Amino acid sequence: MKFLYVILFLFCVGIVSAQKDSAQIKKHNFMTYSSLQFMYQNGHVFATNDFLRGANIEAEKINAYQAFALKLATQTTGEKLWQQIFNYPYWGAGIYTADFYNPEEIGNPIAIYGFFNGPFHRWENLTFNYEIGFGATFNWKSFNPVTNQYNVAIGAGESFLLDAGMNLEYYLTDKIALNAGFSLTHFSNGGMKKPNFGLNTIAPRVSVKYDLHERPEFIHREVPDFTPNSEWLISFYGGAKNVVFDNVDINIMEKYEGVFFPEIGFSLGYNRRISYKSKIGAGMSFSYDGSIATQVAVNNNELEAVDGPFTDKLMISIYPTYELVANRLSLVLLPSFYLYRKHIDNLTPVFHQKVGLKYYLTDKIFAGITLRAYKFHVSDFVEWNIGYRFYRK
Incomplete structure (x- = not known):
């Protein structure tokens, strides 16, 4: 099962790095316009099963959590036509950890995931974006009929992570940007091990991003008319x-x-x-x-x-x-x-x-x-x- 999650991560991150466009010559690698980003969020856990509603050792609702992530990203420049069409997104990979304030029954999950941040609209130093992420999560304290019989949310020590949200990003200086928004996150092993009612969260998030290189000049070209x-x-x-x-x-x-x-x-x-x-x-x-x-x-x-x-x-x-x-x-x-x-x-x-x-x-x-x-x-x-x-x- 762990092998499948490794394959998933390679699929999620590796395929993006393999993007090809025969009409353009690739001039930059991943690190040319890379950045580091630290994220924090604190929010709500939806009470979608009895375990979260209070059928647990503490006999208390599990309705809050916090999470941290460190992300490495690369900024696209428009060298390839799809990058301009998507308004010059950035994408990359991250390491994520969550705390549901119940380590005895849930553990402290750690995720490795790929993400894609695409602007709805750009201004000079401000962008309004959507972000999606997909990856593999480990280190759960999963269901066990003897030692952890209440945790019907997570039935295996590994799971998938699905994340989607929106944010505003503003450049305070030429290299430092502040990012604020929210996201919905779903944790589940996809039914590969029961019980598996999953965990679903919503939370505001804040991030600080530091560009490791100078911000690029975006390449603009005339986009050919699309033929359905x-x-x-x-x-x-x-x-x-x-x-x-x-x-x-x-x-x-x-x-x-x-x-x-x-x-x-x-x-x-x-x-x-x-x-x-x-x-x-x-x-x-x-x-x-x-x-x-x-x-x-x-x-x-x-x-x-x-x-x-x-x-x-x-x-x-x-x-x-x-x-x-x-x-x-x-x-x-x-x-x-x-x-x-x-x-x-x-x-x-x-x-x-x-x-x-x-x-x-x-x-x-x-x-x-x-x-x-x-x-x-x-x-x-x-x-x-x-x-x-x-x-x-």
């Missing part, structure tokens, strides 16, 4: 879902190891690129959920899955799509609806949400990672994707 175009996509995904069976008579540690079930499927989609930044479209997914209609038997104090009918596990879903495109990298939003699945008790809601990252390895082959959730805060499982697109330039 279309593409068809086919993609395949795989993942795993952990299910805990509470009603079996077995050693408690073995019980809460649960059983892992395969999640596989493929999608067909159509996108229309409507601007340099955006694609909209629709698609349909055909999937197999190995956890549906499954029971377990106990054999030598170990759980063994007893499969139900194959057809009971098949599902069809439809979705509209939106992609925010930055060269080869896309942030993908897919609000989805199950169109077909067999009616069985305790199914997840028909409306579910998917958010992910997609990166084009070549002009036609892409890979990605997608988090599937429901009720906007409960993770179902993680999809690891590979796909191909058909299009005309």
Whole structure:
């Protein structure tokens, strides 16, 4: 599992550094216009499960936290057309730690993540920005049925971090900038280990940024008129879902190891690129959920899955799509609806949400990672994707 999070981090940070633009010659490396930034935030934890509402050792609500981060970033200059189109963003990697004022049951998580800060608007020394981040988090004191039985928020020692917010950044001097804003943060292991109700926070944040080099002159050029175009996509995904069976008579540690079930499927989609930044479209997914209609038997104090009918596990879903495109990298939003699945008790809601990252390895082959959730805060499982697109330039 730790290996998967290392791959995620390399995917999140490395793919951005691999951005290519055949029409431009790269003149600067990451450190040419780099900066260091120290961030602090203190805010609210949403009470989305019993553990946070007070079912814990202290019998108190867990509704506050603080966090610190140290970030290394590089400022784009417009050498590549996408940088000018995105109003000269900066991006990089950071180390993050959070304190939920309950180290005995939650621990002090540490994250390594990539981030992208893009301006909505620029003035001479002031920018109004959005920022998104994605990475891997470690050092949780996760659920344990014997020693930490109340923490149903985090079921594993590792998790994903999703972060999104807005901020204002003002340069006090040629090299020092003050940044103030807020962000929403979601922590979850993506359903790879239950229980996993997750942690969701909102908090104001302040940062001090120091440029290690002189601020660059931005390159301006005439942007060619955009011509809308279309593409068809086919993609395949795989993942795993952990299910805990509470009603079996077995050693408690073995019980809460649960059983892992395969999640596989493929999608067909159509996108229309409507601007340099955006694609909209629709698609349909055909999937197999190995956890549906499954029971377990106990054999030598170990759980063994007893499969139900194959057809009971098949599902069809439809979705509209939106992609925010930055060269080869896309942030993908897919609000989805199950169109077909067999009616069985305790199914997840028909409306579910998917958010992910997609990166084009070549002009036609892409890979990605997608988090599937429901009720906007409960993770179902993680999809690891590979796909191909058909299009005309």
